[in-house]
Amino acid sequence: MGLIGMWRGRRPAAKPPLPMRLDARNLALAAKGFLSEEDGTRLYELAYAASELGPCVEIGGYCGKSALFLGEGCRARGRHRLFSVDHHNGSEEQQPGEEYFDAELYNAAGGRVDTFPHFMANIRKAGLEEWVFPIVGRSSLIAADWSRDSNLGMVFIDGGHSKESVEADYRGWSRLIVPGGWLCFHDIYPNPADGGQAPYEVFEAARATGRWRFEGLFGSLGVLRRR
Numbered sequence: 001m002g003l004i005g006m007w008r009g010r011r012p013a014a015k016p017p018l019p020m021r022l023d024a025r026n027l028a029l030a031a032k033g034f035l036s037e038e039d040g041t042r043l044y045e046l047a048y049a050a051s052e053l054g055p056c057v058e059i060g061g062y063c064g065k066s067a068l069f070l071g072e073g074c075r076a077r078g079r080h081r082l083f084s085v086d087h088h089n090g091s092e093e094q095q096p097g098e099e100y101f102d103a104e105l106y107n108a109a110g111g112r113v114d115t116f117p118h119f120m121a122n123i124r125k126a127g128l129e130e131w132v133f134p135i136v137g138r139s140s141l142i143a144a145d146w147s148r149d150s151n152l153g154m155v156f157i158d159g160g161h162s163k164e165s166v167e168a169d170y171r172g173w174s175r176l177i178v179p180g181g182w183l184c185f186h187d188i189y190p191n192p193a194d195g196g197q198a199p200y201e202v203f204e205a206a207r208a209t210g211r212w213r214f215e216g217l218f219g220s221l222g223v224l225r226r227r
């Protein structure tokens, strides 16, 4: 690393020395969720690099698919851990009668979608209980009580996909990222034919602030790094 890099507090992104443990990878691939294998592998690598700098936070845990990739990256690095935020009652499009409703995730007694038991079962099966900590509740309320000296190494935004929700997650969590840390958005679709535009619009607005270095678009994962 050059002097300028040090002066700015940037550190080089370290690649994991080993690919992901095969059993954790297979569990992640088998978990219910919305993440391609390519996106998952990238998250594993990012968490490996970022968890050296500070704790990682994901918004949108669902059944633990992304948490398994991120948490395994933290475990492989052996420093900081993953906090996974979700109210576990599903997004608008996951409610009964909507496009992404899954009857297996419906808790009839509770009268609502409940992904929390599925999330925990997957974390336990992968042996990641000491690397992934769920925080159950509404993201914007939880963010409000985290202070800037939380020094997060990484934030992965994949919660509610409305403009309001993505904006609140960006505002609430990105301010906690340490210089040199990563901010990643899922479901970035520059072409409206491929998917909803809210994450892409917030991602572009973040880029336009000049406070983030654009690291690339990988699959539907948009990656920024704090200057």
Ligand code: SAH
Residues within 6 Å of the ligand: 032, 033, 034, 035, 059, 060, 061, 062, 063, 064, 065, 066, 067, 085, 086, 087, 088, 089, 090, 091, 115, 137, 138, 139, 140, 158, 159, 160, 161, 165
């Ligand atoms: N990352 C997951 C997919 C997340 S789906 C995977 O890898 O498969 C989006 C999740 O965001 C849902 O589980 C939903 O309950 C959660 N969510 C939506 N809005 C939220 C909010 N305001 N606060 C907390 N969680 C929210």
Ligand code: MG
Residues within 6 Å of the ligand: 034, 158, 186, 187
């Ligand atoms: Mg997503």
